Amino acid sequence: MVIIKRHHIKTMTTKMLRVVCSRALGSQFRRxxxxxxxxxxxxxxxxAACYRIIHDWPGFQVGAVFNHLTVRTKSSNPDYPDGQDVLLVVGEGxxxxxxxxxxxxxxDVQTGFKLVQGSSLPIMTASVIHSGIHRDRPWSKALFHLHPTNITAISCLENPKYPIVHQDLSLLHNEIEFDSHYESSYREGKKNEEGSRLSEELGDKSVLIHANHGASILGRTIADALSFTYYLEWGAQLILTGQATGRAFKQIAEEEILAFKKGTVKYDENQLFFEACRRYIVKKYPELLY
Structure with missing residues (x-):
């Protein structure tokens, strides 16, 4: 039996409901x-919760129309090839x-330019960046591309660094790559090349800091991407504030950083962080669930 929840019905198209409910379809397909x-x-x-959560954080409002978050999932379009993933993303504007x-x-994951379900494509840069990185990593769940104030400031520096100067930044240890080459995604004939180039630059890391641009944060889970995003920007603020004093940072031994990072994984702190933020934002904006 196919069970359709009430809140699903509010957002399903007529075509989707027909497909799920049709007695003519085989039971295996329906399941x-x-x-x-x-x-x-x-x-x-x-x-949707992540978009609202991040928008509520200080310093992230600059990207509220032209930045983008994606999640890899199964399509809600019954005509899309079975087994192929799609990317969820905000539409243009x-x-x-x-x-x-x-x-x-x-x-679609392969190009980002084929609309599978919805009313409009995302902005072109979203398709370029997200398809390029997701396409090469079948395990990826979420990719957040953002221009928050402090991490973007670091991206604009010559020879930027991101030292792990606080225990809460340990989850970012060995997770950051810097892309030192800026090239506009709007250059004619470059959009496909740029996505592949960024994917190669990211390599096996979770964070790519784009020169003169911002950052892309990759997660095996949505919780990982959200937690990395928060601490990446908070850490950038901490680093810039410390640098402004003109004094050197007190160093943390690598073994202590690794021990703390291991602890955050053991106690699933990224998931705890995500769930707490999600509860808060749903209470504040309950309409986001529909």
Whole structure:
């Protein structure tokens, strides 16, 4: 039996409901499609929550229309090839304060330019950056591309550094790569090349700091991406504030950094952080779930 929850019905298209409910479809297909819908809806709610959470954080408002977060999931479009993932992302021109689970759009992973479900494609730079990085990493779940004030300031420095100067930054130890080459994603004929180049620059790291641009944060889970995003920007503020004193940072022994990082993984702190932020933002903006 296919179980359709009430909040699903509020956001499903007529076509989607027909497909799920049709007695003419085989039971195996209905089970598979129902499972895909449930995963898609959960990811939509979690991603919508991330857009609202990050928009509420100081220093992130500059990207509220032209920055972008994606999550890899199963498509809600019954006509999309079975087994192929899509990327959930905000549509072009939608303010982050307007994002809800149902107004996120779906694009293909391979190019980012094929609209699978929704009313509009994301902005071109979202397709370039996200498809390039997700395409090469089938395990990736979330990718957040942002221009928050402090990490963007570091990206604009000559020979930028990101020292791990506080225990809470230990989760970023050996996770950051710097891209020293700035090239506009709007250059004609360069959009496909740029996505592949950024993917190569990121390598096996979780964070890519783009020269004169901002940062991309990759997560195996949505919780990882959100936690990395918060601490990356908070740490950047800490580093810039410390540098402004003109004094050297007190160093932390690498073994202590590694021990603390191991502890954050053991106690699943990224997931705890995400769930707490999600509860708060849903209470503040309950409409984001629909």
């Amino acid at each position: 598979q499609y129902s499972s895909a819908l449930e995963q898609n809806w959960k990811d939509r709610q979690d991603l 939608v303010h982050w304060a307007e994002v809800t689970a149902s107004n996120l759009v779906e694009v």
